[in-house]
Amino acid sequence: MKDAYKKSPGRPRSVSSQRAMLKATLELLAEVGFEKMSMDAIATRAGIGKTTIYRRYANKDELVADAIESVREEIRVPDTGNLWGDMDALIENATQITLTPLGKQAVAMIISSASSNAKFARVYWEKYLLPRKQAFASVIERAKVRQEVASDVDAGLVFDTMSGIMLYALIFPPEEAWTDYIRRSLSLVLRPMPK
């Protein structure tokens, strides 16, 4: 998010402080959650002053939003040559990220403040959901070509359905294994090509 060009005078902002504050934020978020995490605690753990945080972020929300945004892991479009092979890879990736303490807290926050504060939802959407939705579309498109799935399947709606069930499972954990549960739900939606 750096400006393209920099030639401002004065002491430049410390990169190590920036790293430290994001790290501390993510750690505390995972440990105690958004509400119970105080700015003072973050500053103390990061070994920096609160001023240094507030110079960069207007408030707690923005700091946390950016901290979460900073955890971007690459999403690689799988290509196993087979619909369910690809799907399993995507499900695996999604669950692995979502089921960490940090993932849970992040999703919780995003949902919690969705109506009041669009910030979190936007970040989540742009950095997390959208790439996956696109990967999903590719995978299903290939499956259509291979005639593994009906050609009128709405990939977007299928993705939304999967996201929904994952959200739901996060709050009301299924009795069976997470991946099985999602896989089973998804198989409802992804009906095979009629013979």
Add this chain to the structure above:
Amino acid sequence: MKDAYKKSPGRPRSVSSQRAMLKATLELLAEVGFEKMSMDAIATRAGIGKTTIYRRYANKDELVADAIESVREEIRVPDTGNLWGDMDALIENATQITLTPLGKQAVAMIISSASSNAKFARVYWEKYLLPRKQAFASVIERAKVRQEVASDVDAGLVFDTMSGIMLYALIFPPEEAWTDYIRRSLSLVLRPMPK
């Protein structure tokens, strides 16, 4: 949760205070949300003392959990004689409740604190989701009998999937109308009986 029998001495807890505090809580929850709603504001609006609240509830969480729990509207199992007629009734009911300001705040809270505070999720599950899940099961059972739907459809999973998509839609509102969106998603899952 009342004890079966009561003959405890002393002045009984005021029913009107109880009602007033729950009403004020629900109103303020809908208006300003959980975080911005202060206990003093609740007490003032209810025309009672803060003590009276804290005598019943250990903290804000418990008060709000109970307030939400108190909003139990009867869920009536629809019977239009037709699968999609019944489904539409259920969807209509669910969306109407979920899309009110109160509904949104309630869901937000429930989700938000799901991992840290099981209280909200439990209440939501018991008082809201479970009755609907059962209604759902009945409706689908009847549809199976009428051979409107394949006999191996897992009603529970279908319900979870629908709940998930509703949750998702609450955070990332669909571009089309809510009920259409849910209906469309549901039609993916509830595939008709193969001819």
Add this chain to the structure above:
Amino acid sequence: MKDAYKKSPGRPRSVSSQRAMLKATLELLAEVGFEKMSMDAIATRAGIGKTTIYRRYANKDELVADAIESVREEIRVPDTGNLWGDMDALIENATQITLTPLGKQAVAMIISSASSNAKFARVYWEKYLLPRKQAFASVIERAKVRQEVASDVDAGLVFDTMSGIMLYALIFPPEEAWTDYIRRSLSLVLRPMPK
């Protein structure tokens, strides 16, 4: 329990409740002081209801005033046939009462609320100081007759002076023994008959 005689339609426990509440009040007053003593604590220790206290006394002040008033020990005018013999007896009596924890708290309270609440001061004056002032006057009158003291000595002022020094000693304890200190102070005032 205490249902040895069950023929009381009226108020059989009235007297014992009264005694219990005064006793509890005096105990707690001595232990923790006026401010830190709560009405609930008094009621609990007395094994009675708060209502029972408030039926008799309008507020804490009045209860405590009455409790202190209830501790009336007889003041006997000493007559040793000698001025300082009598004085020593009076000093001894005054210090013994004032130096108990209860005495200290009582005096503290009385002084503390003197400007705002005349109640305590009045009780203290009527029940404690006035009898002593009169005893004092008698003793000095006799001393005048015996020509142990100048005939123009103002007994009232001498008493006030002694009371004052006791008050002062209560707050700023003298280094020597209490009775010696007061005796010494008093000897300043009670000058002997000029030869």
Add this chain to the structure above:
Amino acid sequence: MKDAYKKSPGRPRSVSSQRAMLKATLELLAEVGFEKMSMDAIATRAGIGKTTIYRRYANKDELVADAIESVREEIRVPDTGNLWGDMDALIENATQITLTPLGKQAVAMIISSASSNAKFARVYWEKYLLPRKQAFASVIERAKVRQEVASDVDAGLVFDTMSGIMLYALIFPPEEAWTDYIRRSLSLVLRPMPK
């Protein structure tokens, strides 16, 4: 008591806030008394946050103790060249200070909590009584030299006696004028040099 040397990091404590809170405390103390004066009211009147008070003082007692301590007016040893001229000056000074609303409240508090909380009494002693006791001693010493008073007069005891009578008069106001009363009492104690 400031440390001799200061170079602690961070923003220094606001001197104006400090002054404002002491001023507000003294005003409210004089107006409504210790018990009826709330910390919020103090903060509001001083135009500061409650936090700022509690950062400096652990509780209301300590704040008030320091506020009273802060009112130190210089006591000037009078020198009229005559015993009673000097005494009158001292009496005048003492009564003027003690008879203000603030003075009365201060004395009330000091006495009230003398046994439980030594803080108030200590402050009163060090900042108020001790300087006067010393002034008293000087004045009487000079009177001895001038042979206005017996050389064996114990100045300390005379001072204590006068303080006592003032305390007493504060609680049980004399019928005559304050200064006359004190003066009369003092004349008993300070007997002239025998011819």
Add this chain to the structure above:
DNA sequence: ACTTAATCGAGACGGTACGTCCTGTCTTTAA
């Protein structure tokens, strides 16, 4: 090498809400 100016850590600031405690009143059941 010397300015210059924005940064840093530290921590105080005003404000708001929390949950506890206490007073004096009210309302019930039991006797």
Add this chain to the structure above:
DNA sequence: TTAAAGACAGGACGTACCGTCTCGATTAAGT
């Protein structure tokens, strides 16, 4: 009726956190 038990409105207490604001002390870039 009176007692006991305890709920009630109101209000102060002292704590925690937020986002802002000073401090003296760095730290580079541009003279």
